[in-house]
Amino acid sequence: MTILYWVLVLVMLVGIVGAVVPGIPGSSLILGAILVWGFVRGFDVIGWALGTTLVILLLSVGVDFLAMHLGAQRAGASKWGQFGAIIGLVLGFLGLLPAFLVAGPLIGILVGPIVGAFIGEFLYRRNLPLEERAKTSFKASVGILVGSLVGNLIQGLLAIAAVVVFIATTWSTVG
Template identity: 60%
Template sequence: MQIIYWLLIAVMVVGVIGAVVPAIPGTSLILIAIIIWGVVSSSFAAIKIPLIVTVIVLLLSIGVDFLAGYIGAKQAGASKWGQIGAFVGLLLGFFGLLPALPFGGPLLGILIGPLLGAIIGEYLYQRQLGIAIKAGIGIVVGTVVGNLLQGILAIAAVVVFILNTWPQVFGS
């Protein structure tokens, strides 16, 4: 039982990483691990609070994900073109399709892709490089702040799970 517990904790750690790094499952992975623990341990009473907390964290993470990039874009004066460019840049960066990135792989592409995409999208819309750069930086800063908040929320969900299940697994 302890081996399964530690494996699920490892899955949750991957979920915490995924809450911060785009394109890796985050809070949903933590939720799945908690549900698996409930099934394996046959004690859904022990996971009631962690389950509720994790569902709330999942909903908050979705809200933070949408709002952070949007607020960052609006603060920097970005248009929809900049936001679309950031999304396209994220996809291109993740799949390693940016010609300027022969090194670093998807993680570097995930960081640089949205910035370049937002700048290009905004420049195509406004034709002013200074505004495009400001918008690109605003979108990326908003997204990074949102990802950090999601990471904090994911850590909280894992801590609540551990605090509620540790006595069940290892005794008082």
């Protein structure tokens, strides 16, 4: 039983990394590990941990979108830039952007939103002179990137909190 517990904690640590690094499942790995422990030891043992993780999973999804949105707003990005970032994220993840066919989805997830936001803003700001248009588009894409990075860091902190709650509430049941 002790070996399983530590394997599940290890899976949760991978989940913490996944909460910060795009392309690796984060909170869902933590939730899955908690559910496995619940099936093995009984769900009465994991009540607090499960409840906390479910809340954190929901918060993580919201935080990611909110942080990207706020970063975009602070940088002056339009809806076109935000929509372009989402399209770039999806295309990058699927490896559908030409440069990322070789590099893979992890690079696509990181660079796709920046490229998408830049293109979206560039198309939206077509009434500006070329140089100003490019600067505005670049600023918007950097704002979206910064917002996304802040969101990932917050997701990492939330994931750490979920693992700490799990260990604190289940430590006495190991053995």
